[in-house]
Amino acid sequence: MSNRTSIFSYKPGQSIEYVKSKYKIKNVIKLASNENPYGSSKQVILNVKKVIKDIYRYPDSHSKILKNSLVNILSHNSINENNLLIGNGSNEILEFIARAFLNNQSEVIFSKHSFLVYKIISTLSNAKIIETKPRQNKYDQYLGTDLESIMEKISSKTKVIFIANPNNPTGTIIDITDIRNFLKNIPKHIIVVIDEAYYEYSSYLNKTSAVNLIRKFPNVIVTRTFSKIYGLAGLRIGYGISSQKNIRTLTSHRQPFNINIAAQYLANVALDDQDHVKYCLKKNLDGMNYIISTFEKLGIDYLSPYGNFITLNLGKKTKSLYNKLISKGIILRPLENYNLSNYLRMTIGTSSENDRFVDVFSKLLNKK
Known part of the structure; x- marks a missing residue:
């Protein structure tokens, strides 16, 4: 397959509406595209x-x-x-x-x-x-x-x-x-x-x-x-x-x-x-620290985060956990297109979104 063909077969992450329709879920959170979860000012x-x-x-x-x-x-x-x-x-x-x-x-x-x-x-x-x-x-x-x-x-x-x-x-x-x-x-x-x-x-x-x-x-x-x-x-x-x-x-x-x-x-x-910017930066840092603390308690390997997202290494469980998370209404970003098939990228969400992710993710890990 040529570089040109492989590039244009690239697919963006799943949309909220698609996941709602496929899995018959009313409340879906998207933590996949590194958007600001607090929105514009x-x-x-x-x-x-x-x-x-x-x-x-x-x-x-x-x-x-x-x-x-x-x-x-x-x-x-x-x-x-x-x-x-x-x-x-x-x-x-x-x-x-x-x-x-x-x-x-x-x-x-x-x-x-x-x-x-x-x-x-x-x-x-x-x-x-x-x-x-x-x-x-x-x-x-x-x-x-x-x-x-x-x-x-x-x-x-x-x-x-x-x-x-x-x-x-x-x-x-x-x-x-x-x-x-x-x-x-x-x-x-x-x-x-x-x-x-x-x-x-x-x-x-x-x-x-x-x-x-x-x-x-x-x-x-x-x-x-x-x-x-x-x-x-x-x-x-x-x-x-x-x-x-x-x-x-x-x-x-x-x-x-x-x-x-x-x-x-x-x-x-x-x-x-700029007050809105400062508010969002503070909320992002709080959320990041919470997610990092959770990953460390669960023994999850992650890369050094300096943005509004964190990239976690789930090894051979990556695809399975991604599919289980999305079936529960939580969309993360798979990274096969970036040559990182064992990793998922998670955008830091609002406090309630982060709580929901931690609750579902922890339960899925405990079932393994």
Whole structure:
């Protein structure tokens, strides 16, 4: 089977409505897609009607108001609006990068257990994909991205390196000092993409963003999303941050009006409600600590989590436990497509969702 065929046979996780229908269950919880279980802020909800009245108009093609708000948040990194590009989800920014910098004469590098979109967009650009070995130290970001392994695979054809930080689906992270040293030791023409979809969660744990590296390393592109902590996954909006030269290049691949008027307006409202962000980060950390404590009591192996999800190793029981959980109305994410067939990924839910998971999961383990 070719890479192209295997990629496009990829199937997303099960939907709540599908599970309700198949298993005849009224109350289904989805802990599979790393959405914010507390949703978007109340201010966003209150402003939906306000923006709906303007949907007959085309949106601002340059998203100027949203860019200005992002500049205010990122001002300590000397970022201005010419360093920003807004995308239809951060996935669109990743697509722009592949279109702009990859072709059938180039190579792209990323870790074996990385976000699947990197493989999809690289294949569509006909680039040669180099997947590197993950970290192997059980006690140090196990299965996360190994920068030394990436460095060993760099060749004269390498054009782009994708690094998710924190990484999805492993949840692991690379320290900013290690990223800085890595950038110092690779050719400056290689585009290094730091995918920070889960940055807000890691920053709450005192981890530093790569945005402050852009001035010294203009080959760096940082991508972020409003789909996670801001709870706007359904609106599809994200952004890229880089040198003005890179942003101009990526912009040339953008369709006009790629961000709808509701997404622009409500993302701006969401940015303004940082109290909601802080509330969700605190609730996520509380939930994460509760789930980790439960796994340790049950003797369940898990990977180091720095996002809003945790990846657990269930060995040969993985498929059986996944099926039993879903039959009880609890949807987790199987990871066969990420070459992690013995693992499941669990999004941290609300307090009641976490309690329900722990209750059902513990009972299923005791039946084994």
